[in-house]
Amino acid sequence: MDLSLTAVYSALSASQTALEAEAQDLANVRTPGYRPQVPYFESALAVVRQGGDGGEVRLPWGVKFQPGGPSTEPGPLSASRDPVHAALSHVDDYFCVQTPQGVAYTRDGSFHLDAEGRLLDAHENPVLGEDGPLKAESGKGRILSDGTFDTGATGAPQKLKLVNLAGLKLDRRGGQMFTVADGREGAPGKGGLLPGEVEGSGADTFKGMSELVMLLRWSESVQKAARASDDAAGAMIQSAKIA
Amino acid sequence: MFRALEIAASGMSTQQTAMDAVADNLANAETPAFKAGQVRFEELLSAEGAGGSGWAQGVRAAGVDRDLVQGNIQNTGKTWDLALNGPGYFPLLDGAGKEVYTRAGNFRVDSEGRLVHKSGLLVAGGISVPNGTQNIHVAEDGTVTGNPPGSDRSVALGRIEVVGFADEGGLAARGQGVFDATDSSGPALRQSSSSGELGLGTIQQGALESSNVDKVQAMVDLINTQRAYETASKVITAADDMLGYANNLRR
Numbered sequence: 255m256d257l258s259l260t261a262v263y264s265a266l267s268a269s270q271t272a273l274e275a276e277a278q279d280l281a282n283v284r285t286p287g288y289r290p291q292v293p294y295f296e297s298a299l300a301v302v303r304q305g306g307d308g309g310e311v312r313l314p315w316g317v318k319f320q321p322g323g324p325s326t327e328p329g330p331l332s333a334s335r336d337p338v339h340a341a342l343s344h345v346d347d348y349f350c351v352q353t354p355q356g357v358a359y360t361r362d363g364s365f366h367l368d369a370e371g372r373l374l375d376a377h378e379n380p381v382l383g384e385d386g387p388l389k390a391e392s393g394k395g396r397i398l399s400d401g402t403f404d405t406g407a408t409g410a411p412q413k414l415k416l417v418n419l420a421g422l423k424l425d426r427r428g429g430q431m432f433t434v435a436d437g438r439e440g441a442p443g444k445g446g447l448l449p450g451e452v453e454g455s456g457a458d459t460f461k462g463m464s465e466l467v468m469l470l471r472w473s474e475s476v477q478k479a480a481r482a483s484d485d486a487a488g489a490m491i492q493s494a495k496i497a
Numbered sequence: 498m499f500r501a502l503e504i505a506a507s508g509m510s511t512q513q514t515a516m517d518a519v520a521d522n523l524a525n526a527e528t529p530a531f532k533a534g535q536v537r538f539e540e541l542l543s544a545e546g547a548g549g550s551g552w553a554q555g556v557r558a559a560g561v562d563r564d565l566v567q568g569n570i571q572n573t574g575k576t577w578d579l580a581l582n583g584p585g586y587f588p589l590l591d592g593a594g595k596e597v598y599t600r601a602g603n604f605r606v607d608s609e610g611r612l613v614h615k616s617g618l619l620v621a622g623g624i625s626v627p628n629g630t631q632n633i634h635v636a637e638d639g640t641v642t643g644n645p646p647g648s649d650r651s652v653a654l655g656r657i658e659v660v661g662f663a664d665e666g667g668l669a670a671r672g673q674g675v676f677d678a679t680d681s682s683g684p685a686l687r688q689s690s691s692s693g694e695l696g697l698g699t700i701q702q703g704a705l706e707s708s709n710v711d712k713v714q715a716m717v718d719l720i721n722t723q724r725a726y727e728t729a730s731k732v733i734t735a736a737d738d739m740l741g742y743a744n745n746l747r748r
Contacts, residue, residue: 266743266746270499270739273735274499276501277500278504280505281507281508281556281732282538282555282556283725284515284721284725285538285539285556321553368681369667369681369683370663376539377539426540427551428539428540428541428551430539430540459724466731466735469735470735470738470739473739473742477743480746484747
């Protein structure tokens with residue numbers, strides 16, 4: 255079995271998957287609250303033969319690309335004139351929203367109020383407070399830096415629910431939303447809010463374009479390696495003929 | 498399947514939509530009471546995918562949000578230029594008699610003496626101003642008074658209403674600064690003794706609300722949009738190059 259060719263195949267397919275992840279991040283360079291994927295490569299091993307004692311012998315097979323969890327690099331903040339827009343000050347904190355499929359977490363703080371005074375996210379999902387969905391009976395509200403949703407009403411203040419998801423495995427749900435993979439609960443949020451700011455995309459054009467160049471050079475060198483391997487095989491066949 | 502091309506293409510078409518919004522903002526930087534629009538970007542994933550997360554499918558423009566902040570009030574000195582200082586809308590009547598709404602108070606009197614919006618739609622309230630009326634005054638609450646031709650006594654000519662909405666972001670634009678009420682905006686709310694304090698704005702005669710487009714911000718958006726478009730197009734080239742390397746494994 256020609257291991258060099260299987261390694262070439264695995265490298266080309268890993269570079270294509272990596273390019274897809276890169277394309278996704280670069281397509282979202284202007285999406286508020288977007289968190290890019292932390293890519294990682296791991297060497298792949300394959301069972302290629304049974305050893306003499308019946309045991310398996312594992313040989314390097316090439317490389318595999320795994321799109322990792324969301325990056326915790328914060329996106330740039332931009333000022334907003336909307337009183338119910340806010341950004342999170344701690345990099346591992348998330349807002350909680352109620353989607354039809356259950357609770358999801360997001361960094362995108364471009365919220366708005368609907369006609370009934372409910373606080374909704376950009377996808378019309380209710381934003382959750384400590385005691386359930388937030389609502390301004392007066393139809394007017396603003397978010398304060400300590401997490402209070404100030405509606406001008408008297409009584410106990412409503413607070414936005416923030417969770418800290420550091421160290422948990424997150425699944426992407428689209429629309430800049432995440433869920434926790436194994437259904438575990440996040441810790442209470444560790445930071446406060448930055449009212450009047452919206453977090454931009456964490457995807458960085460400079461980083462993305464340089465990674466793109468590296469990926470291309472990598473595929474090019476894999477191509478060269480494949481040709482060299484092919485040439486060597488050809489030369490071997492030629493020399494066998496002469497003999 | 499190699500999805501990098503489709504993902505990058507979604508980036509290009511989304512930035513194109515964003516460019517339309519930026520162009521609309523720049524074109525309306527001097528339009529009275531115009532509200533700047535901004536595209537809402539949304540990360541797109543397929544429902545099913547590997548390892549709990551969906552497959553990456555790029556980005557889409559989920560809609561255009563309007564910035565509802567009031568523009569500056571600019572004095573024009575014209576009798577029928579009315580600025581609304583504070584929240585609210587002027588109700589108008591369209592050709593079918595349906596109520597529509599605007600904040601652009603550049604009104605005029607038509608040949609039949611009726612008060613109309615610049616789009617030609619009637620201002621609700623049926624205000625009639627006979628030709629030759631002098632000393633026209635519009636009070637803060639919208640009461641219109643003037644001296645009829647040949648008289649030096651001021652009489653009431655009608656009242657221009659101001660209405661509010663529970664969620665003005667839900668209003669649907671129909672062009673020329675005119676909006677329709679929708680289910681999400683809720684019906685027009687009128688200040689009455691039973692409605693509670695709606696906090697509606699007051700009318701200022703001889704002034705207009707200017708566009709709330711921040712031209713510098715619009716130029717920055719223009720540059721960002723163009724660069725993001727370019728980035729997506731570079732990814733397409735890169736994907737093409739990578740496919741080329743695969744095709745040329747064998748000389």
